[in-house]
Amino acid sequence: METAYIEVRNLTKTYSAKNGNVEALKSVSLSVLKNDIFGVIGLSGAGKSTLVRCLNLLERPDSGEVFIGGQNLLTLGREQLRLRRQKIGMIFQHFNLxxxxxxxxxxxxxxxxxxxxxxxxxxxxxxxxxxxxxxxxxxxxxxxxxxxxxxxxxxxxxxxxxPDILLCDEATSALDPETTKTILDLLKSIHDTMGITMVIITHEMRVIQEICTKVAVLDQGTVQECGSVTKIFNHPKSKAAKRLLLIRDTEEMADVG
Amino acid sequence: MWDKTMIIMLLEGIRDTFYMTLASTFFGYVIGLPMGIVLTLTDKGGIAPNRTVYRMLDIVINITRSVPFLILLILVMPLTKLIVGKSYGSAATIVPLTLAAAPLIGRMVESSLKEVGQGVIEAAVSMGARTRTIVFKVLIGEARTSLLVGVTIVLGTVLGYSAMAGVVGGGGLGDIAIRYGYYRYDTGVMLVTLVFIVAIVQLMQGAGMFAAKKLDHRNKE
Known part of the structure; x- marks a missing residue:
């Protein structure tokens, strides 16, 4: 079996809010192989942004481990982490230029x-x-x-x-469908020519469909289902995956109508 | 009344006012800019949150900001004497002016830097930027328009304070206005100095706003 390039084990993260604590991640484990375009999909509040922000420690998990290329990021010192981050690229919903x-x-x-x-x-x-x-x-x-x-x-x-890794946090969510498509094409060609492992966070099934090889469905802070895109699209098992597919179908219908 | 000595006195007053205002604002920023930066970094949500440091600075600023300038002026006279050698004249006034300006500047800088979007700061963190780079390139670089507007406001305020120092022989236009207008009932001279003060404030305001606008690239068409 191939070894994972990005591996998270039992990540938990809880935010304290005014009206009680919010468990953004409840023991999430995932592995991403080198060269994967790995999608993480979920509705808003599913914890997907928190998850991707844990991959370069913009957010520190309360517990769990984050391995990148076999190295546990959480054990790195400040300076080591800073240097490692230079090779973990991230793009954002609001571009942040x-x-x-x-x-x-x-x-x-x-x-x-x-x-x-x-x-x-x-x-x-x-x-x-x-x-x-x-x-x-x-x-x-x-x-x-x-x-x-x-x-x-x-x-x-x-x-x-x-970078050897590119994290995309809702990178196309502020764009119209056509522009989304061109950006995804660009990402795909970058992946193919430069061999960058990508993690793509989105709430849109069509983004996953367009570009990802594997997908994890996140709901209420846990991974509901994880595997190849075709498998999950054709035979969704979890409620969350079925719901996301339903949303896609309704949107497509609306587009046609 | 409008003889040569009077004109020379007014010109010297203008010079001294500029000198006091600019020097105090400069030294004020030497102290206040780092204060504002530390406040921004150490506040919760900043890139190096530290409650103790933030609270301490916060309290120091709040206390010094609440001391009325005229009282501060008298309060720090021993310190002024120690640094400048005398407690009157425009050079001496720079000491209390700087001390009054610094905490104000600290607050203004803090509020300017906090306008910078969390997203850009995060992007820089994700690129592996050093704190120093984030401070200069992202925080100060992105907030430069707001910081310049801040400088303009500080200049106006410090100039106003410098005029107050005239009460204790602080030098500059304020000093002239108080000596002639208040002690000698010479309203004419007082009005003339007032016109100059207003003109100087307008000049600084105009220059500051012009520079701020010139340097702003956020809404280019």
Whole structure:
């Protein structure tokens, strides 16, 4: 059997809120193989964002373990974690670009963090902008771009550090269906050419369908079902998976109508 | 009344007012900017939450902010004497002005930096940025418009305080206004100084807002 590249064991995370505690994750275990495009799907509040944020420790779990390439992230010191994070890319629903910097500077930013010399930074950034089809926007500011273009900049930025893992936290949720499709195509081609292991968090079945090889269905902080996309789409066992498929079908019907 | 000495006095007053305001604001930022940064980082939800540090700074700022400037001015006179050598004149006024400006600046910087979206900060953390990089590039870089507006407000406030220092011979336009207008009932001179004070505030305000707008790329068309 292949060994897992990303492995989480028994993750739990509880938030204390005003009206009692919220258990975002209840003993979640998952393994993602190298080169997988692994989807995590669930309705809002299912705990999927918390889960992905635990993979680079933006969020620290209350208990459990997070292994990346055999290394337990939770045992790393501050500085080691900081360096490891440079190779774990993340893109976000709201893009999170530096609004006061132009596109080129945004793509250069991760390389600046790593201390890459300015000339090399710019060369590489232009190369990446070409890859995402935005070489003519290098001097533009994020406020001048559309949502899809902003996400492309974020993708160019995340590739600047040549990550071995890419985490996508609802990366297409702020985009319209057509733009979503182009962004997913871009991610797919990046996966195929650069061999990056991807974890994709979404609430939309069509995102999973479009791009993922495996999927885990998350509901109320636990994994309901996990396996190949075709298997779960054709023979959903859990209530949560059935419900998500139903939502997709209704949406498709609405699209047709 | 409008002889040469009077004109020279007014010009010197303008110079001293600029000198006091700019120097105190500068030293105020030397103390207040780090305070604002530490407040932002250590508050809950910041990137290095630390309740003790936050509370301590918070209390220090609240206390110093509640001391009326005129009282602070008199209170710190021994310190002023120690640093400057005398307790009157424009150089001496810089000491209490700086002490009054610093906590105000700390608060203004804190509120500016907290306007920066959590998302961008998180993105930088996820890229493995050092705290130093996050502070300078993300927090200060992204909040620069708001920080500049803050500088403009601080300049206006400090200039107002500097005029108050005129009561104890603080130098500058305020000093002239109080000596002539209050002690000698010379309303003419007082009004002239007032016009200058208003003009200086307007000038600083205009320059600050212009720079802030120029440096803002968030709503470019």
């Amino acid at each position: 530096l609004e006061q910097q132009n596109v080129l500077a945004n793509v250069c930013f991760p390389m600046e963090i790593r201390g890459v010399p300015v000339r090399q930074r710019k060369e590489k950034a232009m190369e990446l902008l070409k890859k995402v089809g935005l070489e003519d926007k290098a001097g533009a500011y994020p406020s001048q771009l559309s949502g899809g273009q902003k996400q492309r900049v974020a993708i160019a930025r995340v590739l600047a550090n040549e």
